[in-house]
Amino acid sequence: MVVLNQMRKSGGFWLKLDNVNILHDPGPGSLVMVHQLGLKPKDLDAIILSHRHVDHSNDVNVMTEAMTGGGFTPKGRLIVPSDCLFPDPVILQYVRPFVEIKEIKKGLEMTLKDIIIKFPIENKHPVETYGVIYTIKSGRLGYIPDTEYFPELVQAYAGVDFLIINVVRMKTDKRIRHLNMDEAAEIINKIRPKKAILTHFGLQVLKSSPERQAKIISEKTGVEVIAAQDEVTINF
Ligand SMILES: [Zn+2]
Numbered sequence: 001m002v003v004l005n006q007m008r009k010s011g012g013f014w015l016k017l018d019n020v021n022i023l024h025d026p027g028p029g030s031l032v033m034v035h036q037l038g039l040k041p042k043d044l045d046a047i048i049l050s051h052r053h054v055d056h057s058n059d060v061n062v063m064t065e066a067m068t069g070g071g072f073t074p075k076g077r078l079i080v081p082s083d084c085l086f087p088d089p090v091i092l093q094y095v096r097p098f099v100e101i102k103e104i105k106k107g108l109e110m111t112l113k114d115i116i117i118k119f120p121i122e123n124k125h126p127v128e129t130y131g132v133i134y135t136i137k138s139g140r141l142g143y144i145p146d147t148e149y150f151p152e153l154v155q156a157y158a159g160v161d162f163l164i165i166n167v168v169r170m171k172t173d174k175r176i177r178h179l180n181m182d183e184a185a186e187i188i189n190k191i192r193p194k195k196a197i198l199t200h201f202g203l204q205v206l207k208s209s210p211e212r213q214a215k216i217i218s219e220k221t222g223v224e225v226i227a228a229q230d231e232v233t234i235n236f
Helices: 030-036 060-067 093-098 152-156 181-191 203-207 210-221
Strands: 013-017 020-024 046-048 077-081 100-104 109-112 115-118 132-136 139-144 162-166 195-199 224-227
Touching (some): 046 060, 162 181, 181 210, 195 210, 203 210
Parallel strands (some): 020 046, 139 162
Antiparallel strands (some): 115 132
């Protein structure tokens, strides 16, 4: 509902990690926001989809075109779960030759210029979904996208210095398989990164003030917790 009513922007996040530019989860409006923020799609080295749901993938084709100059200058990687390609593709056939496509599998690790990208575990969500750990000069950055809670998550992301975590609910609704705020707090408390960023808020979270929730978790755990806002820039 937050995306459909554009109560928050839904273009995903742009990572500038050492000299590598990655667009993660380009949902509806990604192309528009990238230009509004003065970012240059041709600077991208990769586009990554955590999963095929439309709030994470809607703009993937147009962003691939933008990264590759409409396909005239093929470059970059498109890193996606296999169900984004077959049998009901979100990656259109005609854009595929513009880019190097990599299918995510649990445990896949790759280098991109000076950084290492690893997909440590498959999440529990209605479609194939993967989070990621980036190893960069300043440490390790983890992203836990949409998932219901399961204990192995903590082990999979143990030791990360920075953690981005999608928290959609205040109370769990088993039908939609998302983390709630208490579960996010538990994960943060067990992993204990230097900095944690909450994002992907549903209506319940927006009504409960993401900033207040972040403060509560900070006070409870002693970890710096930030509630993401539209157009925010965060340094690692
Ligand atoms: Zn989803």
